[in-house]
Amino acid sequence: MSPATDSERVLVLAPRGRDAFVAKSILREAAVRVEITVDLPELVQEIDRGADAAIITEETIHTADMRELVAWVSAQPPWSDLPFILLTAHGGGLERNPAAVRHTMALGNVTFLERPFHPTTLISVVQTALRGRRRQYECRHLNEQLESLVQERTGELAAANRQLLAQIEERERVESTLRQLQRLEAVGQLTSGVAHDFNNLLTVVLGNIHFIEKRLGAVDADGAMAQRLSYMRTAAERGAKLTDQLLTFSRRQRLDPVALDLTQTIAGMHNLLQSTMGGSIRIETKLASSVWPALVDPTQLELAVLNLAINARDAMEVGGSLSVRTENVRLGPPLNAEEPPAGDYVMVCVADTGAGMPPDVRAKVFEPFFTTKEVGKGSGLGLSQVLGFAKQSGGGVRIETRVGEGTSVCIYLPRAADEAKVLASRTPAIASNEAIRNAVILLVDDDSAVREITGSMLRELGAIVIEAGSGGAALDILDRETRIDAMIIDFAMPGMNGAEVAHRVQSIRPAMPILFVTGFADRAALEGVSETSIIGKPFVDDEFATKVRLALESNASRNVVRLRRRN
Numbered sequence: 412m413s414p415a416t417d418s419e420r421v422l423v424l425a426p427r428g429r430d431a432f433v434a435k436s437i438l439r440e441a442a443v444r445v446e447i448t449v450d451l452p453e454l455v456q457e458i459d460r461g462a463d464a465a466i467i468t469e470e471t472i473h474t475a476d477m478r479e480l481v482a483w484v485s486a487q488p489p490w491s492d493l494p495f496i497l498l499t500a501h502g503g504g505l506e507r508n509p510a511a512v513r514h515t516m517a518l519g520n521v522t523f524l525e526r527p528f529h530p531t532t533l534i535s536v537v538q539t540a541l542r543g544r545r546r547q548y549e550c551r552h553l554n555e556q557l558e559s560l561v562q563e564r565t566g567e568l569a570a571a572n573r574q575l576l577a578q579i580e581e582r583e584r585v586e587s588t589l590r591q592l593q594r595l596e597a598v599g600q601l602t603s604g605v606a607h608d609f610n611n612l613l614t615v616v617l618g619n620i621h622f623i624e625k626r627l628g629a630v631d632a633d634g635a636m637a638q639r640l641s642y643m644r645t646a647a648e649r650g651a652k653l654t655d656q657l658l659t660f661s662r663r664q665r666l667d668p669v670a671l672d673l674t675q676t677i678a679g680m681h682n683l684l685q686s687t688m689g690g691s692i693r694i695e696t697k698l699a700s701s702v703w704p705a706l707v708d709p710t711q712l713e714l715a716v717l718n719l720a721i722n723a724r725d726a727m728e729v730g731g732s733l734s735v736r737t738e739n740v741r742l743g744p745p746l747n748a749e750e751p752p753a754g755d756y757v758m759v760c761v762a763d764t765g766a767g768m769p770p771d772v773r774a775k776v777f778e779p780f781f782t783t784k785e786v787g788k789g790s791g792l793g794l795s796q797v798l799g800f801a802k803q804s805g806g807g808v809r810i811e812t813r814v815g816e817g818t819s820v821c822i823y824l825p826r827a828a829d830e831a832k833v834l835a836s837r838t839p840a841i842a843s844n845e846a847i848r849n850a851v852i853l854l855v856d857d858d859s860a861v862r863e864i865t866g867s868m869l870r871e872l873g874a875i876v877i878e879a880g881s882g883g884a885a886l887d888i889l890d891r892e893t894r895i896d897a898m899i900i901d902f903a904m905p906g907m908n909g910a911e912v913a914h915r916v917q918s919i920r921p922a923m924p925i926l927f928v929t930g931f932a933d934r935a936a937l938e939g940v941s942e943t944s945i946i947g948k949p950f951v952d953d954e955f956a957t958k959v960r961l962a963l964e965s966n967a968s969r970n971v972v973r974l975r976r977r978n
C-alpha cells in the first residue's frame with residue numbers, strides 16, 4: 412500500500428444511476444481528486460494502489476461479494492484505518508439485512524450519508540475523512556522515526572555492550588595475573604624463609620660430618636662407619652641442592668650475570684644434552700649464528716636448559732625429537748605474568764614432540780611442587796625454578812603446548828648493552844691457604860651451632876678466632892682488640908643485620924676486610940657487594956677457605972664494601 416500523499420485520492424463505487432458522477436462533480440468543485448471505479452474488484456485494486464477515502468453505495472454491499480474488501484481492511488497495518496463513506500438509500504433498509512450489517516461493521520471506519528444529500532454535506536464528510544487519513548499518515552511517519560531511533564539506539568547499546576564485555580574480559584585477565592603473581596610471591600617468601608633455616612641446619616650438619624670424617628680417618632676406624640658418614644654427607648648435600656632450588660624459585664638466589672653468547676653456550680651443552688636424553692631421542696639444534704650478548708648467569712642458564720630438556724625427555728616416547736634453538740627477538744607487551752616486559756631479548760627455546768599438556772596442567776606448571784610425575788620421579792620444582800631464574804634475570808618464559816603434539820618452552824633473557832664484554836669462561840683462583848694461618852678473625856653469627864662449626868673450620872685452617880653472638884658484641888670487641896685481620900659476618904641476624912654491622916665497622920676501621928655469610932640474603936641490600944665478599948651456607952668444598960683467604964689478601968682499597976643503605 413503506497414498512498415499518494417501529494418494529491419489525495421478519493422475512490423467512488425456507485426455502479427447504478429448517476430451517483431458517481433454527481434459525487435465526482437461536487438467534490439471536484441471542492442478541489443478533491445475523485446476516481447470512479449466500476450465494480451468491487453476494481454475498487455479493491457485501486458485501494459491497494461493507494462487511496463485516502465472510499466465512497467460506496469449501499470447497493471454494492473447488498474449485491475457484491477465483499478470478502479476481498481473485508482480481507483483488505485483487516486490486513487491494514489496498525490497505523491491505517493481507511494475511511495469509508497456509505498451512501499444509504501432514503502429511509503434506510505440496511506438494518507434489515509444482517510449480512511450487510513456485518514460487512515459494514517467489518518469495514519471499520521464508516522460514515523453513513525443518506526441520499527439525497529446536500530453537496531455541502533458530502534464535501535464536509537469527505538474532508539473530515541481526508542483529515543483523519545492525514546493524521547494516520549503523520550502517525551505512520553512518527554512511528555517510522557521512532558523505529559529508526561530505536562534501531563540506532565539499539566545499535567549503540569550493542570556496541571557499548573561489546574566494549575563493556577571486552578573490558579570485563581581484560582580486567583579478569585589482569586586480575587588473574589595479579590592473583591597468580593601474589594600467590595607466587597607469597598609462596599616465594601615462605602620458601603625462602605624455610606630455605607634460610609635449612610641452610611643453617613645443613614651448615615651445622617655438613618661441618619660436623621667434616622670433622623667426624625677427619626677424626627675417623629686419623630684413628631683409622633672401620634669402613635662401615637665411614638660409609639655411614641658418607642651416606643649422611645650425600646643426604647645433607649642433596650638437602651642443600653633442594654634449598655638451592657627453592658631459592659631459585661623464590662628469586663632470592665644470588666645471580667652472577669655476565670654478557671654471554673647463548674649460541675655458544677648452548678652449542679657447548681650438546682654432549683650433556685645428548686647423554687641426558689639417551690639414544691632414543693634425536694636432538695636438533697637451530698642456533699642463530701649471531702645473537703646479541705645476553706645478560707645472564709651461565710651456571711643457572713645451563714641448569715634451566717637441562718631442566719627443560721629433562722621435562723621434554725619425560726614427555727616423549729622412544730623416537731621423539733628435541734629441538735633447541737636460539738634467536739634474537741623483539742617482544743611487545745606481555746600477555747601473561749610469566750612473559751617478560753616489552754623489549755629486546757635473546758630467546759632459548761626447548762621444544763619436544765611429546766605428550767603436551769592439557770589446560771589444567773598448563774595452568775599450574777609454574778607452581779612449586781606441582782608435578783604429574785609419580786613419587787620419586789619429579790619434585791615439581793623444575794619449571795618454577797626456570798621461571799624464577801628467568802624473572803630474576805630480568806626476562807621471562809613463554810610456553811606453547813598442544814596435547815598429543817608437543818611442548819615448547821622459551822626462556823627470554825635480556826639483551827646486554829652492546830659494549831658489554833662477552834665473557835668466555837670463569838676461572839676460580841686456586842692458591843694456598845697460608846694467609847689464614849695465625850690471622851685473627853672476628854666471627855659474628857647469632858646462631859651458636861653455626862658459629863661453633865664455622866669457628867672450628869677457621870681454627871682448623873690455623874686462624875685465631877674471636878666469636879661474637881651479635882653485631883653489638885662484635886663492635887664491643889672491635890673497641891677492645893687492636894689486632895683483628897678480618898671479620899666474617901652472618902647477614903641475617905636479629906637486631907643489627909650484617910649490612911648494618913658492616914657499615915658501623917667501616918666507619919671505625921675502613922680497611923677491615925669483611926666476608927658475609929648468607930643462607931639467603933636480602934638481595935637488594937647485598938647488591939653491589941662483590942661475589943668474593945659473600946659466601947653461601949652451607950659451605951661447599953674449599954670455597955670457604957678460598958673466600959676467607961681472598962678476604963685476608965684483599966688490600967684496603969679493593970675491599971671497601973659498597974652497601975646500599977636501607978630506607
Ligand SMILES: Nc1ncnc2c1ncn2[C@@H]1O[C@H](COP(=O)(O)OP(=O)(O)OP(=O)(O)O)[C@@H](O)[C@H]1O
Nearest residue numbers: 722723726767782783784789790791792793794818
Ligand atoms: N615438556 C613437557 N611436556 C609435557 N608436560 C610437561 C613438560 N614440562 C613440564 N610438564 C608438566 O609440568 C609439570 C611440572 O614440571 P616441573 O619441571 O616443574 O616439575 P617436574 O618435572 O614434575 O619435577 P622436577 O622438574 O622438579 O623433577 C610436570 O610434572 C609435567 O606434568
Ligand SMILES: [Mg+2]
Nearest residue numbers: 718722793794
Ligand atoms: Mg621438571
